[in-house]
Amino acid sequence: MDYGEVIKDLTSQGKFYINLGLERISELLKLLGNPQNSLKCIQVAGTNGKGSVCSMLASILKEAGYNIGLYTSPHIFDYTERIKINENQIPKGDFIQYYELIIKTAQKHNIHLTEFEILTGIMFKYFYDNKVEYAIIETGLGGRFDATNVLKENICAIITHIDLDHTDRLGDTKEKIAFEKAGIIKPNSFIITSEGYEVIKDKADELNSAFILTAPFVPPIYAEALSLKGVHQQENLALVLTAVKTLFREISEETILKGLKNTQNPCRFQYIKEKNLLVDGAHNPDCMRVLRENIDIYFPNTKKQYIFGCLNTKDYKKMIEYIEMDSYISNLYFYQFKNVNSMKYDDLKQVCKNEPKELKTPNDIEYSDNILTVICGSFYMINELIDKKELGL
DSSP: OOHHHHHHHHTSTTTSSOOOOSHHHHHHHHHTTOGGGGSOEEEEEOSBSHHHHHHHHHHHHHHTTOOEEEEOOOOSSOGGGGEEETTEEOOHHHHHHHHHHHHHHHHHTTOOOOHHHHHHHHHHHHHHHTTOSEEEEEOSSSSTTSGGGGOSOOSEEEEOBOOSOSHHHHOSSHHHHHHHHGGGOOTTSEEEESSOOHHHHHHHHHTTOEEEEOOSOOOHHHHHHOSSOSTTHHHHHHHHHHHHHHHOTTSOHHHHHHHHHTOOOTTSSEEEGGGTEEEEOOOSHHHHHHHHHHHHHHSTTOOEEEEEEOBTTSOHHHHHHHHHTOTTEEEEEEOOOSSTTBOOHHHHHTTOSSOOEEOOSGGGOOOOSSSEEEEEEOHHHHHHHSOGGGGTO
16 A cells, blocks of 8 residues: 555545544554553643643653654644654654554454554554654543553643533533543553642542642743743643653753753644744634634734634534634635535534635635734644645644
């Protein structure tokens, strides 16, 4: 198989769906020698901020000289973005090789894996084979029954900000969602979080794990060093600093600051000056609320045009409400991207107070020095509207 054939197979109807549970991934990894059991892992769950926390941690530990594996989702352009060692994506040749290994093993033993389970299997085996010293692992959905939670132990669990998302699978209250996230806490370990949900503390007590609650602010020296922008990053950064200073006391302040400066996490409040363009994968109402707050702080009294698209599984009405609260909005465009679950223009239009416009092709975007263009919504949309090089990828 070539890379294109692998991706076509990976995203086929037989694999591209969600089916939470640990039985299939456990059976697969057992056949591969349980590579995950040889890794020292930091697991990160939460509704928002997971990718930023993972990226900061990976950058700091890489700067400290460790061989670091990083597993995140979703990707922007290529699936290989999800699996990295020392910030280098898994080569496509290796991706094909490990994909074929996973598929052949699963088929031989009649294991029906989902797309995310396949990727998780590739990640664990690839990290093991390349002697990763520490693996920073972001959960895909929830925590308790997410494929990444096949781990029986970790050196630390981190739970970021929790809000309502994927309520059909995780529960319709923050407390229920927090319970699912708390599933990544392991015995005799650490759990670091910025929100004091009782279900998280109770789980920590049950497993004899140290419960560490952080305050959502950090000394200015760290915030100023961080390459990622946005006031919401203070809370994420507090989690990262607590983890580093709890688990890696040998890492110097200079190394931490350098790691923060070199952190990369594209499409999270990312400004492209040449086009006066702001890109943010604000894919749920809480993300959109934070985006709007950051825009008001970083771009006050500025005219804007928004380009928005999302999946039909999201609370698009609430997200659009946040966009339309901007008193400096000049135009609102909706874009239907090439995903079967992408919202259609006519459906999005129905919930608008004002008259939106339809963006039919990326070539129709008119950038201006006088009007800030904001592309926001689904990560699955961004790769159709922006060139990879513009995002530094």
